[in-house]
Amino acid sequence: MDYDPAHAMSRGGSMRQSISRSVSRASRNLEDIFSPSARRTKSTNEDEEALKWAAIEKLPTYSRLRTSLMPALGEDDIYGNQILNKEVDVTKLDGEERARFIDVVFKVAEQDNERILTKLRNRIDRVGITLPTVEVRYDHLTVKADCYTGDRSLPSLTNTVRNMGESLLGLVGIHLAKKAQLTILKDVSGIVKPSRMTLLLGPPSSGKTTLLLALAGKLDKSLDISGEVTYNGYRLNEFVPIKTSAYISQNDLHVGIMTVKETLDFSARCQGVGTRYDLLNELARREKDAGIFPEADVDLFMKASAAQGVKSSLITDYTLKVSIFQH
Structure with a gap:
C-alpha cells in the first residue's frame, strides 16, 4: 500500500484537535468545580x-x-x-x-x-x-402438661364434647378420665442479653414454642409451671412483658x-x-x-x-x- 503524507498529516491533525478539545473540556470542568463561584454556591x-x-x-x-x-x-x-x-x-x-x-x-x-x-x-x-435495655433470664424453668392418652387424645367431635363435660365436672371435684403428665421443659436456665440476636434451634417437639411463650408470659394457665422468668430482675407479676416483648x-x-x-x-x-x-x-x-x-x-x-x-x-x-x- 502506498504511503500518502497528506492523508497522514490530515489524520494526525484531526487527532490533535480531538485531544485538545477533550483537554479543554476537562479543564473547564475543573475550573467550574474549583472556581470561587462554585465555592460561594x-x-x-x-x-x-x-x-x-x-x-x-x-x-x-x-x-x-x-x-x-x-x-x-x-x-x-x-x-x-x-x-x-x-x-x-x-x-x-x-x-x-x-x-x-x-x-x-x-x-x-x-x-x-x-x-x-x-x-x-x-x-x-x-x-x-x-x-x-432489657435482659431476660429464665432459671430452672419446668413446664408440664396433663394430657389424655389413647383414643381420648384424638381431636374428634365426641372427645371434644366429653372433654367439655368432664371439665365442668372437674370444677366440683369429679374426675372421670385418667390423664398422663407430659414434661415439655425440664429445668431449663439461660439468659437473653440485650442488643444481641439470639437463635433458638432444636428438633420438632423439643419445646421451642413453649419456651418462647414462657418468656413472653403467654403460657396457658392450665399448664404446671415452675421456675422463674425475670425481666431486668422483675418477675412476670411485677413486669408487663406485653409492653416489651411479643x-x-x-x-x-x-x-x-x-x-x-x-x-x-x-x-x-x-x-x-x-x-x-x-x-x-x-x-x-x-x-x-x-x-x-x-x-x-x-x-x-x-x-x-x-x-x-x-x-x-x-x-x-x-x-x-x-x-x-x-x-
Missing part, C-alpha cells in the same frame, strides 16, 4: 439550610416534630453536587414522595440500611440519650382483599408508634439546647416513623424495600 446553600433548620427549631413542639427537610430530588439534581432541601410536613407526604425518598436513601439496601441505622444511633448518642406465631390471619402494603400499614396503625414519639421529643429538645442541626435524611426518617395517625407510614415503604432485597 456551596457556602450559600449551607447557609440557607442552616436558616431553614433555625426556622424549624423556632416552631412549637407539636409542629417542630412534624416538620423536616426533604431533598428536592428532581431529574436534574439527583446527580448534582448540590441538592437543595425543602421544608415538608412528614404527615402529608404522598406515596410518590415517600417512594422517591426511600429509593434515594436506600439505593443499595444492604449498605445503605446499615449506614442509616448507624446515623440514627450516632444522632442519639451525640446528645447523651441512653436507650433502655411472640409472633408462624400462622397469621390477614384480610384477603388487602394488598401487602395495605396489610403492613394496617398493622402499623394498630401498633402505634410506641415510645418513638417521646424519644424524638427529647432528642429534638436536647439538640435545640446544644445548637445541633441534624442530617436531613435521618431527621425525616425519624419524624416520619414517629408520626401518629398517618394512614400510610414511611416504615411500610422501608420494610418493603428491605424485604425485597432480602428475598
